[in-house]
Amino acid sequence: MRAFVYIGLLLMGFACQPVREDGNRATYDTMTHPVATDTLIAAEPEPAPATPVVDTALLRLSRFYAGLPQYDSNHYAPLERENAWLDFHYAMQLNWELMDSLRKMSAWQKETLSPAYGDSQVVFYPFSGPDFLHMHRLFPDASEYIMAALEPIVELPK
Structure with a gap:
């Protein structure tokens, strides 16, 4: 009795496979699934990109610590006219020029890391x-x- 049930299930499974118009059995690769047009969902519009928030107080302080001149007149401007800050500014400029000597690292980055990330x-x-x-x-x-x-x-x- 069990054998009849298994054979019946096997035949029913075989009979339920989709058949193409030419009479051949359809494979998963060749099947098409029509979609009713009334069931399509409209795509949501992409949100506008967020405008970055700039903390001007922190930016001004960072530029002062880095030895870079301010973009505008603010309370660091008088300090930037002092000899100590001017000496620091020139020393930082020299340091950045020395950092340019790291060209070997930049060449390695372009050759090795850039393709990876x-x-x-x-x-x-x-x-x-x-x-x-x-x-x-x-x-x-x-x-x-x-x-x-x-x-x-x-x-x-x-």
Whole structure:
């Protein structure tokens, strides 16, 4: 009796396979599945890209610490006219010129890393305490850097 049930199920399964118009059995690759037009769902419009928020106070402080002149007149402008800051500014300019000597790292990055990470726009760099230089040399085309370090966070001077 069991054998008849198994044979019946097998025949029913075989009979339920789709058949093409030419009489041959359809395979999964050749089957088409018509979709009723009244069941289509309209695609949602893509949201507009977010406008980045710029913290101008932090930007000004960062430029001051980096030895870069301010974009506008603010409370750091008088400090930038002092000899100490001007000396610091020129020293930083020399340091950046020395950093340009890292061309070997840049060549290696283009040859080895660039093909590996392709169009990646975000870089997570967990060793970024004082090491922004290497992260930027290794991933120069990223639009966003996520940096993590073990150094304690201190309050920025006013």
